[in-house]
Each structure stands twice: as structure tokens, then as C-alpha cells.
Amino acid sequence: xxxxxxxxxxxxxxxxxxxxxxxxxxxxxxxxxxxxxxxxxxxxxxxxxxxxxxxxxxxxxxxxxxxxxxxxxxxxxxxxxxxxxxxxxxxxxxxxxxxxxxxxxxxxxxxxxxxxxxxxxxxxxxxxxxxxxxxxxxxxxxxxxxxxxxxxxxxxxxxxxxxxxxxxxxxxxxxxxxxxxxxxxxxxxxxxxxxxxxxxxxxxxxxxxxxxxxxxxxxxxxxxxxx
Amino acid sequence: xxxxxxxxxxxxxxxxxxxxxxxxxxxxxxxxxxxxxxxxxxxxxxxxxxxxxxxxxxxxxxxxxxxxxxxxxxxxxxxxxxxxxxxxxxxxxxxxxxxxxxxxxxxxxxxxxxxxxxxxxxxxxxxxxxxxxxxxxxxxxxxxxxxxxxxxxxxxxxxxxxxxxxxxxxxxxxxxxxxxxxxxxxxxxxxxxxxxxxxxxxxxxxxxxxxxxxxxxxxxxxxxxxxxxxxxxxxxxxxxxxxxxxxxxxxxxxxxxxxxxxxxxxxxxxxxxxxxxxxxxxxxxxxxxxxxxxxxxxxxxxx
Amino acid sequence: xxxxxxxxxxxxxxxxxxxxxxxxxxxxxxxxxxxxxxxxxxxxxxxxxxxxxxxxxxxxxxxxxxxxxxxxxxxxxxxxxxxxxxxxxxxxxxxxxxxxxxxxxxxxxxxxxxxxxxxxxxxxxxxxxxxxxxxxxxxxxxxxxxxxxxxxxxxxxxxxxxxxxxxxxxxxxxxxxxxxxxxxxxxxxxxxxxxxxxxxxxxxxxxxxxxxxxxxxxxxxxxxxxxxxxxxxxxxxxxxxxxxxxxxxxxxxxxxxxxxxxxxxxxxxxxxxxxxxxxxxxxxxxxxxxxxxxxxxxxxxxxxxxxxxxxxxxxxxxxxxxxxxxxxxxxxxxxxxxxxxxxxxxxxxxxxxxxxxxxxxxxxxxxxxxxxxxxxxxxxxxxxxxxxxxxxxxxxxxxxxx
Numbered sequence: 001x002x003x004x005x006x007x008x009x010x011x012x013x014x015x016x017x018x019x020x021x022x023x024x025x026x027x028x029x030x031x032x033x034x035x036x037x038x039x040x041x042x043x044x045x046x047x048x049x050x051x052x053x054x055x056x057x058x059x060x061x062x063x064x065x066x067x068x069x070x071x072x073x074x075x076x077x078x079x080x081x082x083x084x085x086x087x088x089x090x091x092x093x094x095x096x097x098x099x100x101x102x103x104x105x106x107x108x109x110x111x112x113x114x115x116x117x118x119x120x121x122x123x124x125x126x127x128x129x130x131x132x133x134x135x136x137x138x139x140x141x142x143x144x145x146x147x148x149x150x151x152x153x154x155x156x157x158x159x160x161x162x163x164x165x166x167x168x169x170x171x172x173x174x175x176x177x178x179x180x181x182x183x184x185x186x187x188x189x190x191x192x193x194x195x196x197x198x199x200x201x202x203x204x205x206x207x208x209x210x211x212x213x214x215x216x217x218x219x220x221x222x223x224x225x226x227x
Numbered sequence: 228x229x230x231x232x233x234x235x236x237x238x239x240x241x242x243x244x245x246x247x248x249x250x251x252x253x254x255x256x257x258x259x260x261x262x263x264x265x266x267x268x269x270x271x272x273x274x275x276x277x278x279x280x281x282x283x284x285x286x287x288x289x290x291x292x293x294x295x296x297x298x299x300x301x302x303x304x305x306x307x308x309x310x311x312x313x314x315x316x317x318x319x320x321x322x323x324x325x326x327x328x329x330x331x332x333x334x335x336x337x338x339x340x341x342x343x344x345x346x347x348x349x350x351x352x353x354x355x356x357x358x359x360x361x362x363x364x365x366x367x368x369x370x371x372x373x374x375x376x377x378x379x380x381x382x383x384x385x386x387x388x389x390x391x392x393x394x395x396x397x398x399x400x401x402x403x404x405x406x407x408x409x410x411x412x413x414x415x416x417x418x419x420x421x422x423x424x425x426x427x428x429x430x431x432x433x434x435x436x437x438x439x440x441x442x443x444x445x446x447x448x449x450x451x452x453x454x455x456x457x458x459x460x461x462x463x464x465x466x467x468x469x470x471x472x473x474x475x476x477x478x479x480x481x482x483x484x485x486x487x488x489x490x491x492x493x494x495x496x497x498x499x500x501x502x503x504x505x506x507x508x509x510x511x512x513x514x515x516x517x518x519x520x521x522x523x524x525x526x527x528x529x530x
Numbered sequence: 531x532x533x534x535x536x537x538x539x540x541x542x543x544x545x546x547x548x549x550x551x552x553x554x555x556x557x558x559x560x561x562x563x564x565x566x567x568x569x570x571x572x573x574x575x576x577x578x579x580x581x582x583x584x585x586x587x588x589x590x591x592x593x594x595x596x597x598x599x600x601x602x603x604x605x606x607x608x609x610x611x612x613x614x615x616x617x618x619x620x621x622x623x624x625x626x627x628x629x630x631x632x633x634x635x636x637x638x639x640x641x642x643x644x645x646x647x648x649x650x651x652x653x654x655x656x657x658x659x660x661x662x663x664x665x666x667x668x669x670x671x672x673x674x675x676x677x678x679x680x681x682x683x684x685x686x687x688x689x690x691x692x693x694x695x696x697x698x699x700x701x702x703x704x705x706x707x708x709x710x711x712x713x714x715x716x717x718x719x720x721x722x723x724x725x726x727x728x729x730x731x732x733x734x735x736x737x738x739x740x741x742x743x744x745x746x747x748x749x750x751x752x753x754x755x756x757x758x759x760x761x762x763x764x765x766x767x768x769x770x771x772x773x774x775x776x777x778x779x780x781x782x783x784x785x786x787x788x789x790x791x792x793x794x795x796x797x798x799x800x801x802x803x804x805x806x807x808x809x810x811x812x813x814x815x816x817x818x819x820x821x822x823x824x825x826x827x828x829x830x831x832x833x834x835x836x837x838x839x840x841x842x843x844x845x846x847x848x849x850x851x852x853x854x855x856x857x858x859x860x861x862x863x864x865x866x867x868x869x870x871x872x873x874x875x876x877x878x879x880x881x882x883x884x885x886x887x888x889x890x891x892x893x894x895x896x897x898x899x900x901x902x903x904x905x906x907x908x909x910x911x912x913x914x915x916x917x918x919x920x921x922x923x924x925x926x927x928x929x930x931x932x
Contacts, residue, residue: 022567022734029565029736038733040676040906062830064729065677065908170565302759304626320759322629324652328622331614335583335626335634340760342582342609343631349760367622370615 002227005158006096007054008067009148010086011076014046014185016145019171021052024149026167027159028056036061040087049085056158069094071227072156074148075103076130081110092118098226099123102151102214104130104144124225126155126217133209138202142189146203150210155218156227161211168203172196246274250318256299263293263439272298274316278309281475283482284383284465287436288313291354291381294443295319296450301350302340304333306359308390309467310383327364329355330371330380337378350450351378357398358388361417365397372426372458379453380460381446382419385467393470400491405470416491423460424497430459431497435482441494451509452502464492537748543580545606547745552710555746556703556806561738568731571698572637572663573598575705578745582609582632585623587616590675591727592637592665599635608635617642621649621662628658631751631758633709636660639727640667640674643681653720654689654792657756659712659749660720663705665727666877668905676906677727679826682854683882689792691721691799692855693807694825699737700852701725704807706746711802715753717795724854726877728906729827796856803853810858811851813865818847820918821869823862824883825851828875834911839918846918851883859890871921872897875914879904 007024011017018039025037039052053067066087073092080086081103088094092101092114101118103109106129110118118125130147134140153159172186173196193199218225235243235251254270255261265271272292276285288310295301298319305314307326314321324332333353340349360368360382368380387405388394395408397417404411423431430452432445442463449459466481468474473481485492498506541549550559555578566574572595576584584603586596603611609632614620617638624634638646643664653660666681668674685692691712695701704723712721725731751758803810814836822832829850836846849865851858866872874884874897884899891897901917903909 025734026565034736036733036735038728040728062833063911064733064827064830068908068910069912300761302630302761320757320761322626322759324622324625324629324656325648328619328625328649331619331622332626332629335585335623335628335632336630336759337626338583338610338612339627339630339632343760366615367619370619374612 002071003057003059004061005056005072005156005227006067006070007056007072007074007152008070009052009054009074009076010080010091011050011052011074011145012046012079012085013041013048013050015050015076016142016185017050017076018052019182020145020149021054023164023167023171024152024159025054025056026170027163028054030163030166031159033058034061036064038064040066047079047085049080049087051087067094069096070099071096072100072102072152074152075101075105076145076148078103078105078109090114090117092121092123095121095123097122100126100155100225100227102126102128102148102155104128104148106132122226124155124221126151126214128210128213130210133213134206137206137209138192140189140192142185142192143203143206146206147210150207150212151214152210153207154211154214156225161208164207165204168200168207172200172203254318255293261293261296261298262443263290266290266293272318273313274318277312277316279469279475281468281478282309282465283436283468283478284309284385285313287383287442287463287465288317290436290439290442291446292317292319294446295350295352296447297348297350300348301352301450302336304329304336304351304353304355306355306364308356308359308388309385310354310356312390327359327362328367329353329359329364330376331367333378333380334371334374334376337376341377348454350454352381352450353378354381354383356389357382357384357386358396361397361419369422369426372423372428372460375427375457377453377455377457379449380423380458381449382460382462383465384419384462385465385470386416387467387470389467389470393467419462420460420495420497427458428460428497429453429457429499429502431461432495433462433492434494435464435486435492437479437482437486445496448498448506452498452505456499456502456505539747543745547578547743549580549747550744552707552746555740555744556707559740559744561740563736563738565734565736566698567594567734568665568698568701568725569594569598571702571737572705573602574739574742575702576635577602577607577742578740579635579706579709580633580746580748581607581635582749583624583627584608584611584635585614585620585627586611586636587614587620587638587642589617589639589642589667591667591677591731592639592642592663595663595665595731596637599637617646618649621646621653624660624662625649625653625656625658628653628660629656629759631749631760633713633749634658634660635663637663637665639665640669640678640681644669644684647684650685650688650690650720650722655788657718657754657792657795658720659709659718659754661705661708661712662720662722663701664722664724665731666724667727674905675727677729677827678878678904678906679724679726679828679876680878680880680882680904682722682724683878683880685722686855686882686886689719689789689796690855691717691719691796691803691853692724693721693803693853694724694851695730696826696830696850697737698730698733698735701730702737702739707806709746709749711799711806713749713753714799714802715755717799717802718755719792719795719799724826726827729830800856803856807852809861810853810856811849811861811865813847813849815845815847816849816865817868818845819868819870820844820846820922821849821866821872822846822875822914823849823851823866823872823887824874824876825854826877828877828883828909831909831911832873832875832914835914835918838911838915844918844922854886857886857890862887862890863892866891866896869896871918871925873901873914873918873921874899875909876900876902877904877909878902
């Protein structure tokens with residue numbers, strides 16, 4: 001694994017890009033390693049571009065802010081690509097060689113030109129229908145960020161599932177104060193589940209499904225992942 | 228603060244300024260039923276007025292300070308303008324910070340004093356001109372009322388910016404030609420008492436200072452209601468004789484001319500039912516206490 | 531003081547927190563690690579700060595922190611709290627509370643700082659030891675909500691103390707230490723603890739915190755060099771703050787000497803800042819030929835650039851400025867005396883920090899103002915490394931041709 005993994009998550013407001021970045025970073029922290037996560041967004045707005053970033057390393061991390069040179073890019077919504085709801089154009093701008101791209105979509109999304117560019121960068125590309133997984137397992141598309149985190153961890157094994165579980169407990173298991181929009185969505189998702197334990201369990205199952213799919217996908221390659 | 232705190236160390240007494248010695252010896256801190264009639268027989272809480280000769284604001288200041296129910300536990304907040312020329316001579320703690328922010332400062336101050344002295348009444352009284360209250364500070368004036376901050380706001384309304392040389396203000400009358408209104412003011416005098424009532428003041432009064440009895444009654448009502456119920460507002464006409472071309476002796480007449488039944492400073496009072504009940508209750512208690520006093524005094528006399 | 535419980539060291543407040551010596555809390559008390567955002571850190575610092583009053587107003591990126599302080603009020607850790615109507619009013623409400631003897635905390639960002647501005651020199655002139663956490667953000671126009679340190683340049687000459695935290699950890703420590711330095715009788719000035727919005731406020735990172743069972747001593751308004759406006763202390767004829775509007779020599783002299791005294795108080799804060807912050811600057815390999823000198827997260831980015839350049843065999847040192855007012859004049863002169871090139875990366879368009887440094891050290895042609903990014907743009911370490919290599923190359927050529 002690289003000395004530093006930079007993950008750029010491009011999503012839309014309300015999809016939980018920020019929440020999942022914090023969960024991922026917390027999981028790394030739970031393993032006694034170094035992580036830093038931060039969001040970047042404009043005016044708080046549903047469906048507007050919202051990015052968040054996670055930096056993971058075994059040494060102390062100083063760098064913060066937007067990630068310009070990512071190792072891994074995740075798109076949480078097809079519109080990030082189709083409608084350019086992204087802070088960087090093209091979305092893979094700055095992607096380091098041998099990187100990983102995971103896109104939440106129910107059909108192959110990228111055009112020939114972009115696929116070719118990614119190939120030149122020796123990047124691996126995974127399409128995963130995270131929204132469908134979230135609806136099937138958790139009964140709400142609000143959990144699609146969890147499926148994406150699962151897919152990332154399945155492909156990279158960057159953090160143990162057990163640590164993710166602990167991070168989820170931290171985020172949803174106790175009182176958490178978030179900004180207005182996030183707090184409203186927290187309430188919405190809590191209403192979906194009778195009990196907190198149920199919410200945690202469904203989130204974890206959604207993560208697991210994403211994990212299984214991408215783990216199987218990684219097996220299909222003859223060479224190991226570069227990130 | 229008890230009046231007892233106000234003592235001069237006997238060793239230093241001879242070097243204290245005479246005004247200060249007078250303040251300690253014969254000011255009316257802690258005096259029950261203090262009022263405008265103390266003026267002339269007791270040390271006033273205002274040393275000199277430092278305003279134009281004959282300025283009605285000077286006498287308004289004296290009546291207000293003479294009528295404060297508890298000056299020994301009152302902190303005042305002023306603003307920039309003619310009133311700020313007087314405040315350095317006022318013998319209650321008072322604050323000047325910026326132009327127009329008086330009601331914001333008072334909000335923080337009142338809450339701090341409430342927090343630090345939970346078992347005592349510390350009155351906060353704002354006194355500022357019409358520019359500070361109605362123009363530059365209007366937002367903060369109103370928001371303090373919306374929040375139901377428990378202090379009294381007094382506006383000395385001279386219907387213009389006096390200290391900067393006679394410019395139009397929101398309380399200037401329509402049509403008046405002033406600096407910055409060379410074609411006459413284009414809109415009506417802002418109806419501040421009505422706005423105060425609608426903004427949540429428990430007690431509102433508009434008056435001139437031609438009748439000291441009235442000033443005293445209104446001021447006491449306002450401070451006592453603010454203490455227990457909610458914000459109160461008093462608007463007092465203090466004409467700027469300089470800017471309206473009057474002589475030093477003509478201030479009183481100017482006020483009288485402005486307070487006829489149909490004039491803009493005709494005495495008006497708005498009072499909520501809650502505040503009314505509070506005043507009635509207070510009156511009753513006072514009467515009962517007075518009766519009790521007579522009752523206990525009588526047997527003593529017989530003895 | 532009337533109505534209050536025992537406020538002395540060792541006493542326990544109504545939340546069960548033991549009041550301890552500041553030095554114990556800062557340097558000796560056991561700490562535990564947490565993973566938190568900067569906003570959450572503000573809450574945790576204020577929980578331990580015996581704050582009497584806090585006034586809030588929403589503006590990104592400080593809204594979360596300001597709301598969290600409201601929770602502390604609900605929980606009983608803060609005496610009073612409310613939302614003001616705008617930042618000008620909020621800072622005036624803070625002033626009123628401070629005049630009345632309360633320990634006051636507030637937060638603001640970018641346009642809020644500017645809207646409130648008239649209050650800041652007034653706070654200094656009135657000697658109000660209010661602590662404001664400024665979470666810097668770009669100022670209009672055009673509208674921007676992202677990190678940008680331009681507003682700090684405006685604060686430089688307000689007479690306030692100004693500290694700049696690099697991380698959430700430092701934010702925690704500076705918030706607590708800030709009250710104690712600002713409230714020293716020979717200082718007694720407002721203090722702005724600045725952080726870069728989002729980069730610190732919204733970033734989740736590791737921090738180590740003292741227990742919730744101990745807190746700072748309360749503010750004692752009677753140690754103030756100016757009287758508290760509570761009508762408790764004679765003499766009675768006392769106005770805060772008595773300006774002199776008469777046009778005569780006394781009025782000029784009064785204003786001038788008062789303002790000089792404010793600057794003098796800023797200077798007197800130096801010894802406390804050194805003691806509590808462990809020095810006004812932080813040095814790392816400052817004997818190197820090439821230095822990166824700045825404050826806040828621009829330094830964090832610089833640290834990563836140092837790593838990148840080390841891989842190429844280029845040695846670069848770091849000097850980080852922690853206290854901007856008072857400014858570490860002597861420290862900077864010493865730390866930079868052997869440097870050949872001094873780079874000042876900044877998150878603003880004007881390069882005010884480079885200007886400050888240039889006006890402080892000798893041979894100031896050594897100072898390269900940059901790289902700059904503004905409006906919330908990130909500053910990749912690669913950009914800093916590139917800039918350093920470019921200038922090194924250029925200066926070498928100059929030498930050859932010169």
C-alpha cells in the first residue's frame with residue numbers, strides 16, 4: 001500500500017459524502033493509524049455538488065483541504081459525471097497513476113474517451129449500484145454512502161470491517177451534532193428504523209454487501225491493486 | 228450596592244473634591260420615594276450639564292436621574308450625540324461604546340448583571356437620542372424588544388441630529404428643511420411609540436418634560452415594569468433650541484406648544500394588562516405598608 | 531460575589547467540575563485522545579472554560595461551533611446564551627456582558643468579522659477581555675464561504691491579541707489559554723483565536739483533551755485595570771469609556787495616551803504568550819538555507835512540502851508563527867538570520883503575512899511572498915515545493931549572470 005492514500009469523494013448534497021468520509025477516517029483512527037477527513041461544500045443545498053476528502057497514512061498527516069492529487073475517486077451519483085456536478089473537471093483530474101475509481105450507477109456511465117484516459121492512467125474502474133443495494137438492504141437510498149464505503153474497503157482493504165463497525169457506533173450510536181441539513185437527514189433516517197441498533201445493523205449490512213461485491217471484483221484481476 | 232459602601236476614608240476626606248464629598252453626604256442613593264422634588268435640596272446625580280444654555284435635554288436628564296427608583300443599583304447605557312456630553316457628569320455607572328449599539332450593549336449588560344447578582348435587582352436604563360434609537364440603532368432597539376430584554380429604553384427626541392449640526396433624522400417632522408433634507412423631509416415622523424408597542428414593549432410613553440411630576444411617574448413605571456415584566460420605552464421631547472432657532476428661555480414654551488391634545492407630543496401611554504396589574508398590585512402593597520406603619524406607629528405614640 | 535457559589539481553586543461548580551489552576555489544566559492534567567472536528571473541539575474547550583455568556587449568530591463555517599456552545603448552555607456549562615440579530619449587534623452584546631463583569635465567548639467568520647468591525651477597536655479601547663474564535667472565510671465580493679485569511683489582516687491594528695491555530699488540538703489549547711492571557715490585569719484586552727475555516731473547523735482529526743471534570747477558574751472582574759460597570763464599586767461618577775469631545779490639547783492627549791496604553795498592554799501580553807504557548811513561534815530545522823515561514827494551515831501544507839523536497843534531497847526548515855499580535859519580532863529575526871530564502875505561503879490574495887515578515891527582518895529581499903491561494907482554493911504541497919524549486923533555480927541563474 002502507498003505511504004499516503006488520498007480519497008476524493010464527489011457526491012451531491014444530502015447523499016452523505018461528508019458523513020461517510022468521517023466514518024471512514026474514524027475507522028482508521030480506531031486502528032491507531034493516522035487519518036484526516038474534511039468536507040468542502042458551497043451553500044448547504046440538496047443535490048448541489050458536495051465533496052469530502054479522506055487522507056490515510058501510517059505517518060502524521062498535516063495536509064488538509066481539497067485533494068488535488070487523489071489516489072482514489074468515488075462518485076456517489078451519476079449526475080456528478082453527466083451534469084458535471086463536480087469541483088474538478090474532468091472528475092478524474094489529478095488522479096495519480098494506478099488509482100481507483102468507484103462510481104455509483106446502474107449502468108456503464110463513462111464515454112469512450114474518458115475510459116481511455118483512465119486506462120492511460122492505469123486506473124481501475126468499478127461501477128456499483130450502491131443506491132439499489134441501499135434500497136434492497138436498508139430500505140432507503142440514504143444508505144447508499146454506506147454501500148460505497150463498503151465497496152472502497154472491499155477493493156482496497158484499507159481498514160478492517162470491525163473498525164468500520166466501531167466508527168458507525170460513534171457516528172450513529174450516540175448523540176451527534178451536525179449542521180442543519182445533515183441533522184434533518186439524521187432525523188429522517190432514524191425515523192426509518194424503530195431502534196438505533198436496527199439502524200446500525202442495516203448500515204453495517206449495506207457496507208458488507210458493497211464490500212463483498214468489490215472484493216469479488218478485485219479477485220478478477222491478475223495483478224494486485226496499486227493503491 | 229448599599230449606600231453604606233459610599234464612604235470616604237476619614238484620613239482622605241480633606242483632599243476629596245467638594246462635589247464628591249457632597250455626593251457621599253447628601254445624594255439620594257437609597258432614599259425611598261426619591262423624585263424630582265429632591266432637586267435643589269439634595270445633591271443631584273448630575274454634576275453639570277455641559278449642554279447649550281437652556282437646553283431642555285439638561286432638565287430632562289435631571290428629572291430622569293432624580294426619578295430612578297434605585298440609582299445605587301442602576302447602570303446606564305448611552306450612545307453618541309448630545310446625551311454623551313452629559314454622561315461623564317452622571318453619578319451612576321454608565322457606558323458609552325459606539326453610536327447606535329446602546330440596546331445591544333444593554334442586552335449583554337443586563338444578562339451579565341442578572342447572572343452575577345441573581346438575588347438582587349440591578350436596573351439597566353438606556354438613554355440615547357433619536358438618531359441612535361430610531362435610525363442607526365433601530366435594528367438593535369427593536370431586536371432587544373423582540374427578545375424581551377428586561378431594561379428601559381429612553382429616547383431623547385429632539386427631532387434631528389443635533390450634535391452633528393442639525394441633520395434630518397427619522398423623527399424629524401415631514402416637510403422640515405434641514406441639512407441633508409434640503410427640499411424638506413420627504414416622509415413622516417416615524418411612529419416609534421406604536422412600533423414599540425407592537426414590538427413587545429410592556430410599557431410605552433411619549434411626553435415632554437414640561438411636567439416634572441409626569442416624567443417622574445412615567446420613569447418609575449418604566450423601570451419597575453422592565454425589572455419584572457419586559458422591555459419598556461419612553462420617548463421624551465427635548466427640542467434642540469439651537470437648531471430650531473429658539474432662545475435659551477424658550478425651550479419650555481416650545482414643549483408646551485407641542486403637547487396639546489392633537490399635537491405630536493400629546494401624552495400617550497400604552498400599557499399591557501400584565502403591566503397594569505403589576506402596577507395596581509404594587510400600589511396596593513404600598514398602601515398596605517403605609518397603613519401598617521400608621522398602625523404600628525399609633526400604639527407607640529400612646530406609650 | 532453575591533449569589534455565586536465558592537469560586538476559589540479546588541471548589542466544585544454546579545456541573546461537578548473542579549476549579550483548577552490554569553497551569554495545571556494546560557500542562558499537567560491527564561489527557562485522553564479523541565477523533566473530532568474543530569467545531570466539536572470548540573464545544574469541548576468552552577465546556578472547560580467557565581464561560582458566563584456567549585452570543586451566537588449563524589454564518590458558515592462557524593455556525594456549528596456556535597450552535598454547540600448553545601448546547602453547553604442547555605447542559606448548564608455556560609451561564610447564558612442567545613442568538614443576536616447580526617454580528618455588529620452580537621459584538622456589542624458581548625461588550626455589554628463584558629462591561630458587566632462576565633467572561634464572554636463568541637465566534638464569527640469572514641463577512642461577519644467585517645460587519646462587526648467597529649466593535650473590535652472599541653473592545654480594545656474599553657479593555658474588554660472577550661475571546662472571539664474567528665473561523666476565517668473569504669469576504670465579498672464575490673460571495674465565498676471557503677477558508678481565506680484576508681480578514682486577519684484587517685484585525686492586525688485593532689489593538690486585539692491575535693493567535694492563529696494550525697490544528698484542532700492547538701485550537702483547544704489556545705481557546706483555554708486565551709482567556710487566561712487576555713484577562714491578566716496588565717493585559718486585559720480582547721483576543722482573537724483564529725483558525726482556517728473548514729480546514730480546521732470541519733476537519734476531523736486526533737486531539738487530546740483534559741477531563742470534563744476540571745475547569746478554569748472564573749473571571750474576576752475586580753482584577754480589571756478599569757472598573758466593572760456593576761455599580762458595586764465607588765466612586766460613583768464613573769463612565770466607561772469617557773471620551774473627550776472637546777477640541778483641546780487635553781482631549782488629544784487623552785486619546786493618544788489611552789491608545790498607546792492599549793498597544794503597551796499588547797506588548798505586556800508577550801511574556802504570557804511565550805509562557806503559555808511555549809514560545810511565540812515554533813521552529814523545525816530553522817538552520818536550513820531555505821525556510822517556510824507562515825501561520826495556520828499554510829504551515830501544515832508547508833510541512834508536507836518539506837517532506838516532498840526531502841525526498842529530492844532539498845532541506846527546508848519551518849518557522850511557524852503562533853502569536854500574530856503581539857508579533858514575534860525578535861524571535862523571527864533570530865530564527866531567520868541564516869536563511870537564504872524565506873517562503874511565505876498564505877491563504878489570501880494580499881500576502882499580508884509576507885508584508886509583516888518583510889517589515890520585521892533585515893535583508894528582506896530574502897522573503898518570497900508566496901505561493902498564495904485565495905477564495906478557498908486548496909494549497910497542494912506540490913505547489914509549494916514547485917515554487918521553492920523554481921525560485922532556487924532562478925536565484926542560481928541570477929548568481930551566475932550577476
